[in-house]
Amino acid sequence: MSYLKIENMEIAFHTLKGKFVAVNDINLEVEKGQIISIIGHSGCGKSTIMNAIGGMVFPTKGKVVLNGKEIKGPGPDRGIVFQNYSLLPWLTVYQNIFEAVDAALKNKSKAEKHEVVEKYLKMVNLWEHREKYPKQISGGMKQRVAIARAFAIDPEVLLLDEPFGALDALTKASLHIELLKLWNLTHRSKTIVMVTHDIEEAVFLSDRIVVMNNGPAATIREIEEVNLPRPRNKKDTVNLPEYRTIRERLLSLLVEKVALEESEFYKEEEKAA
Numbered sequence: 001m002s003y004l005k006i007e008n009m010e011i012a013f014h015t016l017k018g019k020f021v022a023v024n025d026i027n028l029e030v031e032k033g034q035i036i037s038i039i040g041h042s043g044c045g046k047s048t049i050m051n052a053i054g055g056m057v058f059p060t061k062g063k064v065v066l067n068g069k070e071i072k073g074p075g076p077d078r079g080i081v082f083q084n085y086s087l088l089p090w091l092t093v094y095q096n097i098f099e100a101v102d103a104a105l106k107n108k109s110k111a112e113k114h115e116v117v118e119k120y121l122k123m124v125n126l127w128e129h130r131e132k133y134p135k136q137i138s139g140g141m142k143q144r145v146a147i148a149r150a151f152a153i154d155p156e157v158l159l160l161d162e163p164f165g166a167l168d169a170l171t172k173a174s175l176h177i178e179l180l181k182l183w184n185l186t187h188r189s190k191t192i193v194m195v196t197h198d199i200e201e202a203v204f205l206s207d208r209i210v211v212m213n214n215g216p217a218a219t220i221r222e223i224e225e226v227n228l229p230r231p232r233n234k235k236d237t238v239n240l241p242e243y244r245t246i247r248e249r250l251l252s253l254l255v256e257k258v259a260l261e262e263s264e265f266y267k268e269e270e271k272a273a
């Protein structure tokens, strides 16, 4: 039995114009410890699927099962990292992580909790910056705090919704390595589901990539297996022929869609002329 399983899921929203089906007929099985990315055009339901795993939206058909139990709401077994960092501005870097650890790790003593915070802050090279407030650190540093916090509270599943979306290429590349470092530190036992628009990021990090069709009523178009060797580093991995093959395949899947839509647009224009 799979660790995380999405079965025949439809998610519809009630809108002023009636029922709007965002995603339909979603079937996905994820093994424990895998890193999965979901990619697709804007509005194809990537965040909706993530939110269903997070227990923040509910399937209108089908179900999401984690570790044998149907997901009925949010829980400490799942940690979420958003693009906008979601740090509390009135707390320091240290306090932002400590508050979360304090609330989540109920069985640990205060001293053990401080050890956890220190360990993860050091892992993401932010120990020196622990007394700063979010407004005093860069976007990349904030994202590192958010990721360290997510790992520190030790959820079994990490849900990353475009976690590196707003960052420049260099910061992004170093955060990819930080993420894999943290994942290795936990003996690759954490299951990670990530939404991204960045094909290269998806290939570099993932074991499998879910490519969505466009919405409404979006479905899974294809699931690509990424059998690149681990541990991965940017320099070697991006030069592997398999890396390029998967990247090209994903590009053609996503760009083909844009090309088709564009040709429809021009046909409509011709008709109108």
Ligand SMILES: Nc1ncnc2c1ncn2[C@@H]1O[C@H](COP(=O)(O)OP(=O)(O)OP(=O)(O)O)[C@@H](O)[C@H]1O
Pocket: 013, 014, 015, 020, 022, 040, 041, 042, 043, 044, 045, 046, 047, 048, 049, 215
């Ligand atoms: N609460 C809601 N009520 C109504 N419609 C919604 C709601 N949440 C999402 N939708 C719609 O569902 C569709 C999928 O949205 P979702 O945010 O999951 O897409 P996405 O693939 O993550 O998009 P993006 O890449 O732009 O972030 C969109 O058409 C969106 O407008």
